[in-house]
Amino acid sequence: MPITIAYLGPEGTYSQLAALAYSLDLEQRTGHSVELRALPSIPKAMQATADGLTNLTIVPVENSTEGGVTTTLDTLWRLQQLNIHHAMVMPIRHGLLSHAQDPAAIRVVYSHPQALSQCQLWLENKLPQARLIATRSTTEALEHLTDNETVAAISSEWAAQLYNLPILAHNINDHTDNCTKFWVLRSDDTEIPVDGQYTSLAFSLPVNGPGALLKPLEVFARYGINLSRIESRPTKRSLGEYLFFVDLETSAATVQGQQAIQELTTCTETLINFGTYSLVTADPSLAATKAKAQSFNPTQALP
Template sequence: MILRVAFLGPSGTYAEEATLALLGNECERLAHPSIQGTLRAAAAGEVDCAVVPVENAVEGTVSATLDTLWLYPQLRVRRALVLPVRHCLIGPVQHLTDIQAVYSHPQALAQCQGWLEEHLGAVERIPTASTSEALRHIGAHTAAIASERAARLHGLRVIFRAINDHPDNCTRFWLVSEKPLTETLPPPGGCTSIAFALRRNQPGVLHEVLSIFARHRINLAKIESRPTKKVIGEYLFFADLEGGVEAEPVNTALRQVAAVVAELNILGSYAVEQSGG
């Protein structure tokens, strides 16, 4: 079966690179203009799965991914991939002094902030929905930040390579789907991601949740809060645990957590794969 896969487009994004690394050329890749739209397509059954960025080593969590996944509890993380990110400055200009504006995704602009300050100073930086979308704004006095692969796909000139401030920059991507994709899955992994909402006006619940994991000797690799977007001061919590749900300590701990929180969503258990880039 040929899988239909949604990803943040247009063609040439790092999300498409991650899709190819995870699933190969055999899948049918369908570009979407936003992370929200990408996940919505998977939740609605328009595609078999979606590939979305979830965390960058420099800029941290991709909030749009977490916020949207909370809205679609039927989706599960099936695989994860860490992809090296190497940004390039792309455009037709011959001299940096000709550039009046640089376009890119907000995270890419932030990841190249030091380089831009040093080499382009006060040049205007304009955010776009994706790095490949930025390429559509290239002109005689404008440039874009995207991958070398994106430049090659669109027949554009690379002005400078590897302009990201941190050479080890990388992004973790999730492959998510409603139904299991057994033909694409590696062996069960050692990471579980969850999301939960606390009961209102009940002091100490977060401490109780953390204590449950501590009692079962489960390490939390990450925990962070996101606003519910309903009431100021009301938050959702997202956490990454070491260990899969098939492991007895994790399974028991999650049952205990479910009993003390208002809502628990097990986003998925998965192996984290590495891409050579």
């Protein structure tokens, strides 16, 4: 039986490129074939794994330029039944795709909100006249191009090759080291061995008052655990109430990690341990090579 992985589609998204890169390693480690399944949104991809329709889901969680992907965090908290199997960092290089011959002719630019934000300075300097419109994915943005020379889309150069579209400008992201961290998620009842050096937790506080957040942070300090990330999200219950996502540089399997997590239960309202995992770096060029070697048609029509 193949291992199935859900991701944000359609074909040509960065999530698919990340899923392809991860599948290369997974096939080598397990000897199993991997089957990718595109879903129309991040929550639906995560729900597919929660419902047992796929073995794994790969979703973006954090970008080095724009920070956390809030949809991923909110859905993970809502489902509360997915664990992090691996984390993967992949370089992100955006291109401006358009049939226009002159950037001055462009009036509208489509892309995913994260991509638009990651290219904000470039867009302000090079296309100040253009209106920016958000889409559900960088590939969905390509549907608006057709043969209209006043329209552009921000997407990967791999997607440009996949759909045979012209690239007007290369590497337009504002920072050269732009990269995105993806989480590979599994259902909590999936029997896949997990180990690693990182642990991710989320918790809400029993009261919204002075020192409420300080108590959990003191636990980490007391056990000498470094936080590589902390991010707050509204609880959606009341204005001013937040829950917190933290990434710890420790394994929950160690005595130190176990004791710290146990102590956290005394100063939090709800505490969820999303698991311990390792972090790997993806090579998108290898993933693109794999895609070409498989059934992806570089001149296929847009969905």
